[in-house]
Amino acid sequence: MTVRLPIVEHPRAAKEFVNGGRGPWHDAALWFVRSKRDKQAASVPEWEYLRTLASQIKRHTNANLSGYLEQFTENASRLGAQIHWATDAQEHNAIVLEILRKVGTTRIVKSKSMLTEECGLNPYLEAAGIEVIDTDLGERIVQLRGESPSHIVLPAIHIKKEEVGVTFHEHLGTKTGAADPIYLTEAARSHLRGKFLRGEVGITGVNFAIAETGGLVVCTNEGNADLGVSLPRVHIACMGIEKLIPRWQDLGVFTRLLARSATGQPITSYTSHFHGPRDASSELHIVLVDNGRSQLRTKSEFRDAMNCIRCGACMNTCPVYRRSGGHSYRATVPGPIGSVLSPSQAAKDHKSLPYACSLCGSCTDVCPVRIPLHHQLLAMRGELVGKGLLPKSKRWSMSFASYLFQHPQLFALAGRLGRMALYWLPHFLTHNRLNAWTVARELPKPPKESFSEWYARNRPTPSNSNH
Amino acid sequence: MHVALFVPCYVDQFYPDVAIATLELLEQLGVQVDYPGGQTCCGQPMANTGCDDVTAPVARRFVELFANYNRIVCPSGSCAAMIRHHYAHHFSPDDETAKRVCGNTVELCEFLHDDLQLTSLDVSFPHRVSIHQSCHGLRELRLGASSEVMLAREDKVRQLLDLVRDIQLMPLSRCDECCGFGGTFSVNEADVSVAMGRDRIADHVKSRSEVIVSADMSCLMHLEGLIRREKTPLRVMHVAQVLIGRSLVGDQ
Numbered sequence: 018m019t020v021r022l023p024i025v026e027h028p029r030a031a032k033e034f035v036n037g038g039r040g041p042w043h044d045a046a047l048w049f050v051r052s053k054r055d056k057q058a059a060s061v062p063e064w065e066y067l068r069t070l071a072s073q074i075k076r077h078t079n080a081n082l083s084g085y086l087e088q089f090t091e092n093a094s095r096l097g098a099q100i101h102w103a104t105d106a107q108e109h110n111a112i113v114l115e116i117l118r119k120v121g122t123t124r125i126v127k128s129k130s131m132l133t134e135e136c137g138l139n140p141y142l143e144a145a146g147i148e149v150i151d152t153d154l155g156e157r158i159v160q161l162r163g164e165s166p167s168h169i170v171l172p173a174i175h176i177k178k179e180e181v182g183v184t185f186h187e188h189l190g191t192k193t194g195a196a197d198p199i200y201l202t203e204a205a206r207s208h209l210r211g212k213f214l215r216g217e218v219g220i221t222g223v224n225f226a227i228a229e230t231g232g233l234v235v236c237t238n239e240g241n242a243d244l245g246v247s248l249p250r251v252h253i254a255c256m257g258i259e260k261l262i263p264r265w266q267d268l269g270v271f272t273r274l275l276a277r278s279a280t281g282q283p284i285t286s287y288t289s290h291f292h293g294p295r296d297a298s299s300e301l302h303i304v305l306v307d308n309g310r311s312q313l314r315t316k317s318e319f320r321d322a323m324n325c326i327r328c329g330a331c332m333n334t335c336p337v338y339r340r341s342g343g344h345s346y347r348a349t350v351p352g353p354i355g356s357v358l359s360p361s362q363a364a365k366d367h368k369s370l371p372y373a374c375s376l377c378g379s380c381t382d383v384c385p386v387r388i389p390l391h392h393q394l395l396a397m398r399g400e401l402v403g404k405g406l407l408p409k410s411k412r413w414s415m416s417f418a419s420y421l422f423q424h425p426q427l428f429a430l431a432g433r434l435g436r437m438a439l440y441w442l443p444h445f446l447t448h449n450r451l452n453a454w455t456v457a458r459e460l461p462k463p464p465k466e467s468f469s470e471w472y473a474r475n476r477p478t479p480s481n482s483n484h
Numbered sequence: 485m486h487v488a489l490f491v492p493c494y495v496d497q498f499y500p501d502v503a504i505a506t507l508e509l510l511e512q513l514g515v516q517v518d519y520p521g522g523q524t525c526c527g528q529p530m531a532n533t534g535c536d537d538v539t540a541p542v543a544r545r546f547v548e549l550f551a552n553y554n555r556i557v558c559p560s561g562s563c564a565a566m567i568r569h570h571y572a573h574h575f576s577p578d579d580e581t582a583k584r585v586c587g588n589t590v591e592l593c594e595f596l597h598d599d600l601q602l603t604s605l606d607v608s609f610p611h612r613v614s615i616h617q618s619c620h621g622l623r624e625l626r627l628g629a630s631s632e633v634m635l636a637r638e639d640k641v642r643q644l645l646d647l648v649r650d651i652q653l654m655p656l657s658r659c660d661e662c663c664g665f666g667g668t669f670s671v672n673e674a675d676v677s678v679a680m681g682r683d684r685i686a687d688h689v690k691s692r693s694e695v696i697v698s699a700d701m702s703c704l705m706h707l708e709g710l711i712r713r714e715k716t717p718l719r720v721m722h723v724a725q726v727l728i729g730r731s732l733v734g735d736q
Contacts, residue, residue, distance in 0.1 A: 028675065031676055048658070055631060055632070336661055337676050337680075340680065371534075372668075373676075378630075382632035399534040415529065416535070418530060419539070419542055421524070422527065423524075436497065454674070457709075467500055468500035471500050471504060
């Protein structure tokens, strides 16, 4: 049973991971992925053009979303799929459970779907007595450990192979102390094989839904989605309404960008296409979920977040994410895109996330669908302040700073006093735990005079007394 | 050429020599420089916290103060980016003065490279130097190519340093990763900020560099704070100080 981590502000949630020695290891693992991405991106001469095209296709689709949703559902129904609409997570979960009840199953196999994570489907079904088996290796690892994914593409990236060995020893009976990835993967394979054979319904996410054909595309590296829906008679595909693309020919733009951005592979090992149910005795259910997406779509500053194809490149490149780990965000989707999506759904719970960012802009430059992530994070801070969610102490210090900056003589005086204090006071009075800057850093050495003072002394021209 | 010099608030108070070096460099290159009195801050700390209501009056003050200049030069990529790219929503869309002031504001290296098209300098800096690319200089002002984007672009800071005799530019393993300063981020998220800074410093040390040079003193204030606390054998200098010919053994 997955335990949802309690909401804690990011700096505190990150502390142990950053300072406890796991940070550098996690950083190196993800920087390796980012470097692979750079090589793959560099191998496509038209990379930047593809990013622009992908962004334009997504913007166009989102601008005409209702029309494309209609077109998609008409075509998918024509192919024999059954369409379900869910306004929010609760409706989504209830729809899935109802299908399972109709089929009369208690065992399902699931391939990776961040949407079902977002909706909390696993705990909901488990509470209803359904056995849910995640079949993506990383997801299975976190599921066995009672954790949630810490990354949307690499769910177990925060776990070391020795720790996987301990978990598998406990649950799958592998040898004590075994940490060889090949051995552990083989063990997971035979364990999952049994689950696949017993599974009665396969649940998958969706990477792309094509309006023109009514078909679905699911991208995986392990082939678990294919096996998971090929054996059972019933396939439930859960998708956010932003997964649409207009035409068949648009798909190539995205498949070329997705795996390269995500893991630095030219393409995912499996790119599976589903056009209606497998045969006359099978069922394909498509659950289309809104859960705040149409709300996001109404806001001009944040609308482009709907472009997201969940590649995780912004996480891999984010210097904060790499050092603080995915769980420090306390959100289904961590990292830069999650820090836009989560507060737009639940501002109060996730108010610290837009500030867990140095505004370096690397996410914006790496994003394959050109979401201006760091500008959105900045805009989200404004939203939070507007909602009164910034701590009063910070609000006041900013108002004070603003007042100071509007009064140059006062600013000069405050500067002079500050520099004098820094010069004369003993080190422990200026460098202590009350001053977050000085816990690990020295303050600048205070100069005797400011530039303005130097200038007045050295360049006594009329121009410096203009104002 | 006639320009106004904008000196960021923390440079004015803590790093006056960076502003002096900038002024002397511009004057040496034949630029007539005004330093409008009464200038303070561009408003970035408030803006980056999301406090738009208290940012606006600071931004309006800046625009009034610099309204009569065709070029406003600032020795900081971050502050120049704030003014050029993030002022717009504090002004009405038909405020022509604000638009002009924002468009006229440039970072020092941009000015030297684009406006003055500097191709020679008579200075020597016989040291091993590693460049810290500030994120806002790189990804907002595009002073160089960022490693994420697959487009060739001139590296303005590097090209200027290449004009200096005897300088040896050392390669880094992560050429443009954030140092972790990020304004108020450095205190809000002190643990992550410090971890990021330490990683950057380790990369510079590994390159056998003697001095980190950057177009943004704010990144260097954070890195220098760590360097001095941990007594790392590294120095920091603003690019203007190197270009005007300051020696490495200056008081920092």
